[in-house]
Amino acid sequence: MRRPVIAGNWKMHGSRAGNADLVAPIVEAVRGGLPCEVLVFPPYVFLPQVLEQAADSGLGVGAQNVSDRSSGAYTGEVSAAMLADVGASHVLVGHSERRALYGEDDATVAAKFAAALSAGLTPILCVGETRDERESGRTESVVARQLAAVIEAVGARDLGRGLLAYEPVWAIGTGLTATPEQAQAVHAFLREEIARRDATIGNSLRILYGGSVKADNAATLFACEDVDGGLVGGASLKPEEFLAICRAAA
Ligand code: 13P
Numbered sequence: 723m724r725r726p727v728i729a730g731n732w733k734m735h736g737s738r739a740g741n742a743d744l745v746a747p748i749v750e751a752v753r754g755g756l757p758c759e760v761l762v763f764p765p766y767v768f769l770p771q772v773l774e775q776a777a778d779s780g781l782g783v784g785a786q787n788v789s790d791r792s793s794g795a796y797t798g799e800v801s802a803a804m805l806a807d808v809g810a811s812h813v814l815v816g817h818s819e820r821r822a823l824y825g826e827d828d829a830t831v832a833a834k835f836a837a838a839l840s841a842g843l844t845p846i847l848c849v850g851e852t853r854d855e856r857e858s859g860r861t862e863s864v865v866a867r868q869l870a871a872v873i874e875a876v877g878a879r880d881l882g883r884g885l886l887a888y889e890p891v892w893a894i895g896t897g898l899t900a901t902p903e904q905a906q907a908v909h910a911f912l913r914e915e916i917a918r919r920d921a922t923i924g925n926s927l928r929i930l931y932g933g934s935v936k937a938d939n940a941a942t943l944f945a946c947e948d949v950d951g952g953l954v955g956g957a958s959l960k961p962e963e964f965l966a967i968c969r970a971a972a
Pocket of ligand 1: 731817889893894895896897932933934935953954955956957
């Protein structure tokens with residue numbers, strides 16, 4: 723049984739006052755019991771605040787990005803050890819916005835995944851195709867390439883120390899969700915790609931779906947055999963909707 727995970731990626735949103743109102747009901751619901759592991763990913767500067775709010779509640783807190791370097795003259799970067807030091811448990815690597823807007827290539831993403839593991843963080847590797855890539859029949863080759871870069875860097879066994887998220891770029895922030903059939907097909911493909919290197923990890927690795935997950939489409943997506951939860955953007959900023967998504971992971 724793979725325990726579902728619902729992860730809220732706040733992206734570049736939040737404020738000290740707003741975070742307090744957003745996190746309080748989530749902490750309360752987590753304490754009361756939810757059918758999934760729940761994680762939130764605030765911007766770096768809010769990590770201490772959110773970690774303090776989440777303390778001892780079971781709500782996991784992670785960062786949206788991490789440096790591929792360990793320390794030194796890298797102005798503006800934040801290392802995995804620093805994230806672990808402040809108490810973060812997870813980190814997103816290879817989000818499509820990082821790849822597309824900040825030029826992160828497969829090798830950089832793989833180095834970030836390895837850096838996160840070295841610091842004892844749980845990385846969530848994000849993969850996904852653009853609309854063009856889907857329409858030209860390249861979905862599988864794109865996600866296989868993104869996945870293979872990380873497996874080559876750390877090995878299939880250590881891939882299993884993280885999580886995987888399939889986020890079709892055309893579904894992010896667009897209101898266009900992948901159909902359950904489309905999501906399931908790619909998740910099954912990814913699981914197969916992992917399983918042919920390591921059957922145990924292929925079976926046990928949790929693969930989240932992301933891309934316009936909302937309260938009203940979550941249950942049908944999470945009902946898919948190989949969809950083990952969601953990576954939620956916009957809807958994670960509304961506590962009621964985010965919690966409805968968490969409950970849909972039953
Ligand atoms: P949306 O849920 O806003 O489409 O964002 C998905 C995403 O990118 C989560 O990482």
